[in-house]
Amino acid sequence: MKNIEKVFPGVKALDKAQLTLKKGTVHALMGENGAGKSTLMKCLYGIYYHDSGEILLDGKEVSFSTSKEAIDHGVAMIHQELQPIPQMTIAENIFLGNYPKKGWAVDHKKMEEETQKYLDILGLSVSPDTKLGDLTISQQQSVEIAKAISHNAKIIIMDEPTSSLTQSEVEVLFKVINKLKQEGIGIIYISHKMDEILKISDEITIMRDGQYIGTYESSKITTREIIKHMVGRELVNQFPEKDFSPKSDNILEVKDFTSPNPLSFQNCSFNLREGEILGVAGLVGAQRTELMEAIYGLREYLPDGQLIYRGKEIINHNPKEAIKQGFALVTEDRRGSGIFGVLSVKDNIITASLPNYRDASKLLNERKIQDVVVQGVKSMRVKTPSSSTEIQNLSGGNQQKVILARWLATNPDVFILDEPTRGIDVGAKFEIYEIILNLARSGKSVILISSEMSEILGISDRIMVMCEGKISGFLDKEEATQEKVMDLATKYMQ
Numbered sequence: 001m002k003n004i005e006k007v008f009p010g011v012k013a014l015d016k017a018q019l020t021l022k023k024g025t026v027h028a029l030m031g032e033n034g035a036g037k038s039t040l041m042k043c044l045y046g047i048y049y050h051d052s053g054e055i056l057l058d059g060k061e062v063s064f065s066t067s068k069e070a071i072d073h074g075v076a077m078i079h080q081e082l083q084p085i086p087q088m089t090i091a092e093n094i095f096l097g098n099y100p101k102k103g104w105a106v107d108h109k110k111m112e113e114e115t116q117k118y119l120d121i122l123g124l125s126v127s128p129d130t131k132l133g134d135l136t137i138s139q140q141q142s143v144e145i146a147k148a149i150s151h152n153a154k155i156i157i158m159d160e161p162t163s164s165l166t167q168s169e170v171e172v173l174f175k176v177i178n179k180l181k182q183e184g185i186g187i188i189y190i191s192h193k194m195d196e197i198l199k200i201s202d203e204i205t206i207m208r209d210g211q212y213i214g215t216y217e218s219s220k221i222t223t224r225e226i227i228k229h230m231v232g233r234e235l236v237n238q239f240p241e242k243d244f245s246p247k248s249d250n251i252l253e254v255k256d257f258t259s260p261n262p263l264s265f266q267n268c269s270f271n272l273r274e275g276e277i278l279g280v281a282g283l284v285g286a287q288r289t290e291l292m293e294a295i296y297g298l299r300e301y302l303p304d305g306q307l308i309y310r311g312k313e314i315i316n317h318n319p320k321e322a323i324k325q326g327f328a329l330v331t332e333d334r335r336g337s338g339i340f341g342v343l344s345v346k347d348n349i350i351t352a353s354l355p356n357y358r359d360a361s362k363l364l365n366e367r368k369i370q371d372v373v374v375q376g377v378k379s380m381r382v383k384t385p386s387s388s389t390e391i392q393n394l395s396g397g398n399q400q401k402v403i404l405a406r407w408l409a410t411n412p413d414v415f416i417l418d419e420p421t422r423g424i425d426v427g428a429k430f431e432i433y434e435i436i437l438n439l440a441r442s443g444k445s446v447i448l449i450s451s452e453m454s455e456i457l458g459i460s461d462r463i464m465v466m467c468e469g470k471i472s473g474f475l476d477k478e479e480a481t482q483e484k485v486m487d488l489a490t491k492y493m494q
Contacts, residue, residue, distance in 0.1 A: 004053035006039055008393060011385045013039045014050070015210045021155065021186045026177060028197045028218065029190045031207035032230055032427045033397030034383055037190050040207070041157050045077045046070040057154075068097070074154035078144045078161050086133025091115040093132050094147045118146035121179075123172045136284070141165060145173065149180070156180065159190045160423045174200055192424065194223045206230055231427040238426075239458040240434045244441050246276035246461050251445045252414055253308040257294055257301045265291040265301075265469045272414065272447060275440050279460030280449045281485050286466040288449045289332055292416045296329045297322045309414075323352060328407035332418040332449070334396065338403050341392035345384050346373045348391045348402050353409045376405030381431060397428030404435060415439060418449045433459055453482050468492040 006014040014036050021027045029037050043050040046064030054061050057073060064070040067077070085093055091111045100107040100114070115128035124142045132140060141161065148156050162170045177187060177200060191197055197204065198218055206213040206229045213229050252272040259265045265287040272278050280288050294301045297316035307314055309325060316322040319329070331337040340348055350357065350369055357372070359365045373387050380401035384394055391399055400420060407415065417436070421429045436459060440446055450456050456463055463475040465488035472491040475484055 001040065001044060002054050002056070004040060004043055004055070005051045006036075006043060006048060007051055009385065009389075013210050014043070016053070016212065017207060017210060018053075018212045019188070019205050020215070021188060022203075023154075023186055024181050024184045025202040026181065026187045026189050026200050028201035028204040029188055029207070030192075030197065030204055030226060030230060031213075033395035033424055034209075035207040035230070035395075036210040037207055038159060038395075039210075041077065041159065041188065041190070044070070045075060045157060071151050071153075074152070075157070076148040076151045076153035076155070077157040077159070078141075078148050079159055084132045084140050084143070087131065089129045089131055090119070090126065090135075090143055090146075091128040093143060094118065094150050096147075098151075114150070115146070118149055121149070121176060122146055123169075142169065142173075145176070149176070153185060155186045155188065157188045157190075160192070161189075162191065162193065162196060163423050170196070192426065192429075194226065194426075197226070198223070208232055227426055238430070238454065240430065240437055242437060242459075244275070246440065246445075247274040247443075249274050250308075251310060253306070254295060255306040255308065257291060257305040257307075259287075259290065259294065259469070260300055260302060263469065264299075265294065265466075268466075268471050270464055270471060270474075272445050273461075274445055275443050276461050277436060277440050277446045277448055277459055279456040279463040280447060280466065281453075281456045281463055282466035282489050284451070285468075286489065287469040288466050289418055290469075291466070292329070292418065292447060292449065295322075296327055296416060298329075323410055323412070326411075326413040327416065328352075328410060328412040328414070329416045330400075330403055330407065330418060330420055332422065334399060334403070334422070339391050339399050342390060344388045345377065345382065345391050345394070345402055346370075346387040349373050349376045349387075349405045349409060352406050356409075372409050376402075376409060379408070380405045380435065395428075397424040397432070400424060400428075400432065401435075404432075412444070414445050414447070416447045416449075419451065420448070421450070421452070421455065429455075453485065456480075456485065457482065465489050465491075 001019045004014050004017045017036055017040050019029065019040065031037050039048065042048040044055060046067045046069050049065065055063060062073060094115050095111050100110045112128040119126065119128065122142050122145060124139060126135065126139065132143065145161060162173060165173065180187060189201055201218045203215055204218055204221060205215045208230060250271045251274045255269050257265060257268040268291055282288050290299060293299045295307060297318045314325055316325060316327065350372060357365050357368045377384065377387060382401045383398050391402055421432050424432065436446055448460060457480055461477055463480050463485060465472050465485055467489055470492055473488040
């Protein structure tokens with residue numbers, strides 16, 4: 001890819017960007033959110049049409065106007081945000097648009113046999129006729145990888161492929177990648193996880209503000225150098241300095257929360273103090289998200305469970321009630337249940353607090369709305385051409401900031417943040433951490449669910465660990481170590 005340029009209304013997304021991928025290698029593409037990585041790949045994959053520059057595949061210039069064209073030429077892409085069709089089976093999702101035929105009919109037997117072969121390669125022990133909607137996010141991610149492999153691609157673009165995978169699943173993926181390399185397939189690997197990049201890649205290309213910064217051999221560059229090239233400055237600390245402590249008063253007490261589903265959360269009790277950041281750790285399947293969704297009114301819990309907020313027992317029957325009571329939930333699946341992709345930044349910010357902006361005639365007060373939106377964009381440091389820009393055109397980090405601005409507009413006391421920095425680069429992560437600390441400093445209380453050990457250890461005042469649906473223990477910041485957290489995270493495993 002040479003001198004690729006792409007302009008959207010009000011912003012130059014790519015400015016003479018370039019990338020050279022060698023056969024049978026893994027080429028990491030790195031940069032902050034908004035650096036243009038995904039846009040460059042969408043130009044290669046036929047989702048966007050580049051305004052200038054050229055793309056050469058096997059030495060011949062190509063320009064794909066659709067993803068189908070790209071796939072037919074041997075270019076496959078695994079998107080950062082999953083795009084499954086939940087009502088269809090795994091086999092139907094993998095072969096969508098490319099079904100094997102027996103005469104005029106779809107050859108279901110062959111399709112399921114081929115699917116089983118790909119599932120075996122990935123170590124995914126589910127049946128090909130399983131509905132995709134019945135799988136976990138990590139399993140859906142694995143199906144996307146199987147789908148890419150099924151296209152017999154010369155090039156596979158992997159955009160944050162491990163964002164929802166456990167460590168064991170990541171190791172399986174790396175084995176698959178090494179096998180693909182041996183078969184001469186070139187892989188473009190986008191990730192913010194430095195340890196992964198240095199472990200799996202042969203070369204690294206770094207972008208910043210839509211421009212090409214440089215290409216480096218992975219064995220000859222350090223994490224610190226990568227970060228410096230990405231952000232254009234030294235980033236000395238991974239986490240902001242914390243200069244305050246939570247108050248001793250409880251703002252929230254959860255007592256004996258138990259799901260009607262015996263495989264979900266059981267007998268969970270904990271407290272949350274005013275101005276505290278409570279980290280929630282655990283392995284995939286520990287039921288952390290399910291417990292927090294029950295608190296927020298998204299899931300049922302048995303009648304014995306109590307939710308005591310500011311000394312008074314309450315029940316959040318649904319999210320609307322939770323919002324009125326002073327709760328906010330930033331969900332794990334940003335695309336599926338966080339943003340409204342086709343709506344503007346403005347609409348995404350005000351959607352949870354619309355009733356607050358009615359005037360005496362019950363009509364919406366546009367001036368009030370604009371004030372809130374401007375304040376939200378400014379306080380969250382959202383990079384956007386304007387508040388009327390569709391949120392789906394922003395980077396993942398900026399989308400997350402818009403969601404935080406949405407909940408700040410409701411003035412909650414309790415923030416539940418589920419994987420708030422998933423798929424976000426180091427620079428944007430630091431900004432999110434600053435936002436979280438500022439929330440706590442102002443007296444807000446934060447429940448932080450994270451699968452990143454460094455994040456849990458680096459920003460939490462106290463850590464609650466879950467295992468197999470139960471709370472397995474608590475650790476104060478001073479005593480917490482990676483080993484202690486992992487011991488508690490596996491406490492009830494057979």
